[in-house]
Amino acid sequence: MYGLKKPFLVGHQEFAALYGVEAQMVGQWLAPGRRVLDPATAIVVSGVRYWPLGFACRFGKTTSRPKLLNVRYKERLIKEQGEGWEADLGDELPPIVGQHEIIELFHLSSQGTLATRIAQGSFPHEDWLLSGSRLWLLDTVIEAVPELRASARSVPWEVDATVEAALRAGTYDGPGSVVLTRGRHARKGV
Incomplete structure (x- = not known):
């Protein structure tokens, strides 16, 4: 589909x-x-x-x-x-990722590494810009790996196959997988 x-x-x-x-x-x-x-x-x-x-x-x-x-x-x-x-x-829905999942997928040392790539235009253009956040199809990111590696100076851009598999299966439970509740409901432990 x-x-x-x-x-x-x-x-x-x-x-x-x-x-x-x-x-x-x-x-x-x-x-x-x-x-x-x-x-x-x-x-x-x-x-x-x-x-x-x-x-x-x-x-x-x-x-x-x-x-x-x-x-x-x-x-x-x-x-x-x-x-x-x-x-x-x-x-x-197909697997969709944001910056948290991408950082985990490649085990990047900081969000700054990814943010710099995005700002320089050397990371794939986002598939969505929603409510101020960039989102990508997981396949968009994976397909860009050869290009990311070719233009990298110090980051190997190695995909963690376990993280990729969890994202594809809908079982990913790493950074970014849960909503951090804010405000009065957070105080109630919801």
Whole structure:
């Protein structure tokens, strides 16, 4: 299904904009006391939740107080994300990584090493820029390994096969695999 195309995704900001609310509202929908939005509907990449666009668009019809979808914003998201497809469930998605997973995949000594590569344009262009964060298909990163090695001065860009396998299987539990709760819910140990 996702052979050559990537799925359309949304982060907190895009999810909120689909319904004309502030990004903080998505956090309130996720709050344990409200549970309007089940956290299990999201994937977690680099400690942040992201949702398939199909699910996000269907969400407004599933709540006790239906929410009106901004269809024009949905169309804009699709146009911005380029050629792709509309997934509905997280388990339909190919492996997706952010900076935390990439650092672990290559055992980079610091985030600075990766950030420098990205800033210099010598790392593959992100597949998504959502809610201010860059995300890549795991395959985009793996396919770039020969080029990364060829242009490297001191980093070997060796892929940890165990980390890659866990990312592909959906069993990765390293850095970035869980959402770090902030605010009053963090104090309650949620």
